[in-house]
Amino acid sequence: xxxxxxxxxxxxxxxxxxxxxxxxxxxxxxxxxxxxxxxxxxxxxxxxxxxxxxxxxxxxxxxxxxxxxxxxxxxxxxxxxxxxxxxxxxxxxxxxxxxxxxxxxxxxxxxxxxxxxxxxxxxxxxxx
Amino acid sequence: xxxxxxxxxxxxxxxxxxxxxxxxxxxxxxxxxxxxxxxxxxxxxxxxxxxxxxxxxxxxxxxxxxxxxxxxxxxxxxxxxxxxxxxxxxxxxxxxxxxxxxxxxxxxxxxxxxxxxxxxxxxxxxxxxxxxxxxxxxxxxxxxxxxxxx
Numbered sequence: 001x002x003x004x005x006x007x008x009x010x011x012x013x014x015x016x017x018x019x020x021x022x023x024x025x026x027x028x029x030x031x032x033x034x035x036x037x038x039x040x041x042x043x044x045x046x047x048x049x050x051x052x053x054x055x056x057x058x059x060x061x062x063x064x065x066x067x068x069x070x071x072x073x074x075x076x077x078x079x080x081x082x083x084x085x086x087x088x089x090x091x092x093x094x095x096x097x098x099x100x101x102x103x104x105x106x107x108x109x110x111x112x113x114x115x116x117x118x119x120x121x122x123x124x125x126x127x128x
Numbered sequence: 129x130x131x132x133x134x135x136x137x138x139x140x141x142x143x144x145x146x147x148x149x150x151x152x153x154x155x156x157x158x159x160x161x162x163x164x165x166x167x168x169x170x171x172x173x174x175x176x177x178x179x180x181x182x183x184x185x186x187x188x189x190x191x192x193x194x195x196x197x198x199x200x201x202x203x204x205x206x207x208x209x210x211x212x213x214x215x216x217x218x219x220x221x222x223x224x225x226x227x228x229x230x231x232x233x234x235x236x237x238x239x240x241x242x243x244x245x246x247x248x249x250x251x252x253x254x255x256x257x258x259x260x261x262x263x264x265x266x267x268x269x270x271x272x273x274x275x276x277x278x
Contacts, residue, residue, distance in 0.1 A: 020182045026216030026226050032250060036226070037235065043219045044186025066182045092184075109235055109246045110255050117253040 004056055006088035012076055012097055017051035017086070018062045021070035023125035028070060030127060035072050035119055037112035041102070048098035053088075056095035059122050070125030078118045082111060163200050166212045170196050173217045185219035191240035196223035199238065199264065206268060208276040227275045234274050236261060247274055 084101035243261035
């Protein structure tokens with residue numbers, strides 16, 4: 001059970017999540033000040049996108065050890081409205097959640113774009 | 129013909145061809161250079177270790193890099209100048225090519241097998257066109273329609 005009362009696999013239906021943005025070309029749209037869709041594609045062979053619960057992780061914690069990375073915040077309700085599902089998965093840290101509905105082996109740009117346009121930027125990545 | 133004009137014509141005969149050749153060679157280098165840099169960057173993705181996105185991104189797959197490089201290498205065949213794309217590794221082991229074209233953006237993601245393209249408005253999440261990348265001629269049509277400098 002997490003400090004917030006979640007057990008592994010519990011659905012998350014409220015609050016907001018953090019997602020780091022790599023300091024790489026193509027991951028941040030500087031003139032429009034938003035992440036690109038690439039920041040929300042799932043990792044190799046994953047069927048979810050990793051994020052952190054904002055209620056359990058402070059922005060500076062989310063960025064610790066990741067110099068130059070940016071950070072954005074997404075409301076869980078936005079993801080649910082897009083047909084995605086969020087569950088608590090602490091295998092990668094107390095605040096870790098999985099956003100389900102994207103699959104690394106299936107097309108995902110369209111929905112990743114929708115997330116990117118709805119994300120709130122906490123800190124842009126370092127421009128290279 | 130006055131002496132100075134005769135001298136000018138003689139110099140033109142002597143050096144004009146050389147100058148034109150040098151200018152053409154320089155133009156060819158300029159034409160190739162943007163894609164050369166793009167290809168170098170794609171090749172450089174092989175050095176990214178797993179987890180490069182701070183999560184669990186895999187290494188960028190050799191076949192994905194090769195497919196992206198082949199496509200970039202075919203851009204000069206479009207006949208019109210295509211600006212060099214922004215290239216990026218993708219968390220699922222692929223290579224993304226991105227162009228901003230006015231109020232639109234074009235993305236192509238090459239995976240080791242398959243991939244996808246999309247054309248969308250930059251200031252909204254409206255997707256104008258999308259599909260798989262299994263047909264290079266279709267991708268070239270997309271580039272020709274949305275990206276080429278007219």
